[in-house]
Amino acid sequence: MHKKKPNVDRVFHALGDPTRRAIVEKLSEGPISVSRLAEPLDITLAAVVQHLQVLEESGLVQTEKTGRVRTCRIEPAGLSLAEQWIGDRRSRWERRLDRLGDLLAEPDESK
Amino acid sequence: MHKKKPNVDRVFHALGDPTRRAIVEKLSEGPISVSRLAEPLDITLAAVVQHLQVLEESGLVQTEKTGRVRTCRIEPAGLSLAEQWIGDRRSRWERRLDRLGDLLAEPDESK
DNA sequence: ACAATTGTCAAGTGAATACTTAAGTAACGA
DNA sequence: TCGTTACTTAAGTATTCACTTGACAATTGT
Numbered sequence: 664m665h666k667k668k669p670n671v672d673r674v675f676h677a678l679g680d681p682t683r684r685a686i687v688e689k690l691s692e693g694p695i696s697v698s699r700l701a702e703p704l705d706i707t708l709a710a711v712v713q714h715l716q717v718l719e720e721s722g723l724v725q726t727e728k729t730g731r732v733r734t735c736r737i738e739p740a741g742l743s744l745a746e747q748w749i750g751d752r753r754s755r756w757e758r759r760l761d762r763l764g765d766l767l768a769e770p771d772e773s774k
Numbered sequence: 775m776h777k778k779k780p781n782v783d784r785v786f787h788a789l790g791d792p793t794r795r796a797i798v799e800k801l802s803e804g805p806i807s808v809s810r811l812a813e814p815l816d817i818t819l820a821a822v823v824q825h826l827q828v829l830e831e832s833g834l835v836q837t838e839k840t841g842r843v844r845t846c847r848i849e850p851a852g853l854s855l856a857e858q859w860i861g862d863r864r865s866r867w868e869r870r871l872d873r874l875g876d877l878l879a880e881p882d883e884s885k
Numbered sequence: 886a887c888a889a890t891t892g893t894c895a896a897g898t899g900a901a902t903a904c905t906t907a908a909g910t911a912a913c914g915a
Numbered sequence: 916t917c918g919t920t921a922c923t924t925a926a927g928t929a930t931t932c933a934c935t936t937g938a939c940a941a942t943t944g945t
Contacts, residue, residue: 672792678860679790680933681783691863693870698891710934712893731891731942742864746857749789752802753853759804791903809921821904823923842912842921886945893940902931910923915916 669722669741671748677721678745682706683714687723687737694736780833780852782859788832789856793817794825798834798848805847808837
């Protein structure tokens with residue numbers, strides 16, 4: 664089992680590939696097996712498995728094998744991590760803009 | 775000038791590289807020139823310029839040349855796009871979990 | 886027992902990627 | 916005007932990456 668702690672570097676690297684994003688997209692609808700994941704994907708099963716390894720290493724996806732079928736599900740903490748990284752940078756930028764705006768609007772606040 | 779419309783594919787590809795994320799990180803503190811961006815980065819100026827091209831193509835960064843210095847700034851719409859993509863998938867997953875929870879909590883809602 | 890399903894593993898290939906070096910251009914500053 | 920600064924561009928290189936093929940293992944249905 665061994666749940667991987669999500670890591671910013673790996674998460675963004677994983678999301679950088681369009682096929683892996685398609686996998687995440689599909690998984691957001693619910694858990695699904697490897698072969699059903701592969702069906703719409705125009706690549707071999709082996710390639711899909713490789714993508715899943717990357718996704719699991721990154722902590723974006725968790726999988727569990729029961730019998731001969733491996734079921735894959737999203738690990739939302741991985742997505743949150745990336746979302747937060749982006750949000751942090753964006754809001755830092757926007758707060759900066761606000762401060763600039765304030766300075767321009769009221770150049771003298773000495774009272 | 776020609777502001778590039780941000781595009782999900784390019785944005786995620788751009789954010790997939792750690793050096794480019796470091797650049798975005800730095801830019802979130804405010805606009806800065808190419809050479810000052812490069813200073814802490816342990817790679818050549820030429821490499822930084824190449825990363826900036828990718829970032830600009832993706833719509834994450836905007837640059838403007840005045841005299842001999844090119845000033846770079848974040849384009850927050852690019853970050854928002856990625857943030858939204860992630861948020862959409864995460865919330866779809868979470869809504870699904872909620873529905874499942876409801877079903878388990880109240881198996882008979884026929885009234 | 887046997888065949889089909891579902892996935893795993895290893896090796897190889899071609900393309901993309903990040904990086905360097907080197908040579909050049911344009912603007913600024915004394 | 917002449918040197919320095921701040922990029923820019925092109926070409927080459929080494930590595931990483933996505934993908935395929937093919938051989939294999941385990942599980943399940945008949």
